Amino acid sequence: MTDAELDSFLRKYTVIETLLEACETLEEKKAVKQEYAELHSDTLDEAIFIPPGQDITFSAHTRFDPVDSHRHSFIELIYIYSGECHQTINNKKVSMKQGELCILDTNTYHSIENTGKDDIIINCLMRKSYFDWAFLSRLSGNDIFSSFLTHAIYENKQSNEYILIHSGENEKISRIMNTILCEFFDKQPCSDEIINSYMVILFAEMLRMYKGDVNERNYSALKNTQITDIIHYLQVNFKTVTLESLARHFNFNPNYLGKILKMITGSSFIDLVHQIRISQACLLLKNTDVSVQTVANEVGYENINFFYRIFKRKFNCSPAEYRKSLGDTARK
Secondary structure: OOHHHHHHHHHOOOHHHHHHHHOOOHHHHHHHHHHOOOOOOOEEOHHHHOOOOOOEEEEEOOOOOOEEEEEEOOEEEEEEEEOEEEEEEOOEEEEEEOOOEEEEOOOOOEEEOOOOOOOEEEEEEEOHHHOOHHHHHOOOOOHHHHHHHHHHHHOOOOOOOEEEEOOOOOHHHHHHHHHHHHHHHOOOOOHHHHHHHHHHHHHHHHHHHOOOOOOHHHHHHHHHHOHHHHHHHHHHHOOOOOHHHHHHHOOOOHHHHHHHHHHHHOOOHHHHHHHHHHHHHHHHHHHOOOOHHHHHHHOOOOOHHHHHHHHHHHHOOOHHHHHHHHHHHHHO
16 A cells, blocks of 8 residues: 555545535434444443454544543554544643644543544554563653553553644654554555554654653652663563562662552562563564473573463463464464
8 A cells, every 4th residue: 555545545435424524413423423333432442442362453533523522441542644633631622733643541531523524533542462561661761751651551540641742743753654554454464563663663753752741740750760761671681680689770679669660560570570571482482493491491480380380370371372372373
């Protein structure tokens, strides 16, 4: 798909958009939406809006359709491909123009005013699981921004923040988004890998542009603990790291650091290490033919039985069964 083909695809009316444009009253629009099952509750669940087996999906917002206040159990990235968008986010009016981005934390209430023919709004919906350790570790260059994601993914209390990126004049952003959308709406071999790679580049470019649109006071604790630097250190040293060595590296008392990690991520230090090790083990099981014993040793487990127990607790199957399931999926 070329940029021109993408533009034509996004501007073409859907059936419901054709019907909505012809409506003269809100009552008529509600009747159309009800007929096409477009009405929803004020809380949108990822199980409905993100396809099974996927962690990220894209869609074009239905034009001529004001959306009542709602929130999500997932993270949403809004991109204005064309025209503009007028929202209310947490009772605050927020206007966006072509090329701008807004990332909404989980449980953030927002509504969208009526949109016109040229108002093409792209919704990118992402499960929390999309932001794995490797992704987060690359965001340590801007602690406020990356803390926003860490907070959204791991904080136990309900989150409800947003970040607005004034990227309307940034041609890199539009090129990156066009590439992602072309790959998504016209799937080719390796499209998923290309999309994931460009998403990292997109967020890196967003980091460069971010200038403090979100209220910083909510992240002071996260900034002080340098959470993304800690994540990166764990990602690199997961084989041998201990709470004491981690605390020593960042000049913290071990007990204090353990409490901070538990407060922010909801997991203990040792559980975090297990998460990273098992994640690395999955990569080895998927991409190599080495034995399970070798995989266990490579990710820091000397006791193979302990590795099996931790792995089964996570996936409810053995490492060998997990590897076999990957092969069965690939053959389908």
